[in-house]
Amino acid sequence: MTEVFESPTNPSLGSAGPLTPGELEQATAVLGRISEAFSSRVVGQHRVRTALLVTLLAEGHVLLESVPGLAKTLASSTLAQAVDARFSRIQCTPDLLPSDIIGTQVYDPRRHEFETQLGPVHANFVLLDEINRASAKTQSALLEAMQERQTSIAGTIHPLPDPFMVLATQNPIEEEGTYVLPHAQMDRFLLKEIVDYPGEDDELMVLERIGDGTLGAHMADISAVATTADVARLQAQVGRVYVDPAIKRYIVALIRATRDVGRLLGPELGSYVEIGASPRGSIAFFQAARAMAVVQGRHYVIPEDIRELRHSVLRHRIHLSFEALADRVRPETVIDAVFRAVPTP
Known part of the structure; x- marks a missing residue:
């Protein structure tokens, strides 16, 4: 075969x-370093790691679904740190406005003019936590960013950085006060991954890492093992x-x-x-x-x-x-x- x-x-x-074999060897080495950095912070969750890498290399977006507490945010931020990229986290709530995500114009009284302040979506990795809690209007504001990789503020186009990847999460068990994602917007996500509970050994490992300070509120950031230029090169290789x-x-x-x-x-x-x-x-x-x-x-x-x-x-x-x-x-x-x-x- x-x-x-x-x-x-x-x-x-x-x-x-x-x-070429040389290019494949180089790609495998970069991906190996990223995977190792990911595993140093995120215990288990091998399917999530693969889904994030595939989505990143395919220049897509991913939807992660699970109950709270299964390291979705940690996985997203760790991947961003591993490739030395800008990471932004947006906590979606019913009162979140589109301008809170894409940015807006603010009047400067000293200069008597408006200046543009870009929103948190202008980052390489954007985590939309509990996206189904955002209103339909705010959800629709994400379509241009995800599909066109740009935002429009007061008629001016602002390109998003490269690489750009949206990682959205949603909680399947709490539906009160949520807005179901329309089928058309769900289709914009390259992959939808279900994050399962960790196994017994993995959960014990989490406790051990919290005990020795590797995990927890005061854990140190990991060192970058790749660059956004490496990511761009991998994405170009995928096209071949x-x-x-x-x-x-x-x-x-x-x-x-x-x-x-x-x-x-x-x-x-x-x-x-x-x-x-x-x-x-x-x-x-x-x-x-x-x-x-x-x-x-x-x-x-x-x-x-x-x-x-x-x-x-x-x-x-x-x-x-x-x-x-x-x-x-x-x-x-x-x-x-x-x-x-x-x-x-």
Whole structure:
């Protein structure tokens, strides 16, 4: 199978050509240092680490969902420190205004003129804590930043720094006083990762690190092990990862299957899916799989990359029906059934 997906002569790669062994070795070394720095602060949570790295390399945004206290904020700030990037945390509340995020103009009485003050979204890594507590108006203000990587203040365009990545969190168990994210905005996130409770050994390790001062309120910042220039180079290399036509057809077949689950899996499962994934799902698989290949030290995508990412890419892009919610059917159940039904190349 390796020979099928390893062709070095793909015209879609452009003049730069496929990644060389030297470039892959350098990328693996940088990612290894970042992963080591991440693990020095965040105990366990290997899936979260992979999701953050894939999202960063694919130039996307990630939605993290879990109950409080599972190190989502720590994971975000640690990743930013590891690559020597600017980090900003925004606590979303119902009274948060769009100008509190993107910035506003403030009148200076000494100079008798308005000056622009950029908001906290103008950072490399922006953590939107409990995004579903922000009002719909404030949530919509984030769309331009996430999609266009710019903000508009008083008619003036302000580009966001590069790299730019939004890490949004939401608490699934407290729905009072929250605003459900619209499906169109959920689609803007490349991945949605569910953060699970740590294992027993990991939770014991947390206590040990708090005891020796490694973790806690007074823990020291970690030293940067990479730069934003390294991140930009990795992102450029992701664009040169080879994707075989068979893999592309596999991605399209999977996404199209989510739109016609009834025909593929029968009326019972078909009744659980109200809306399937849009073409953004195909794009997300394509971009995330190339990033996953670099994280795994390869210059080509294999079907296992797609399967590894299936829940993170699709769980927020499949809209379940009321019947599915009543029967407590999870999106992952439907996704797994679709992957079993679509032949793997």
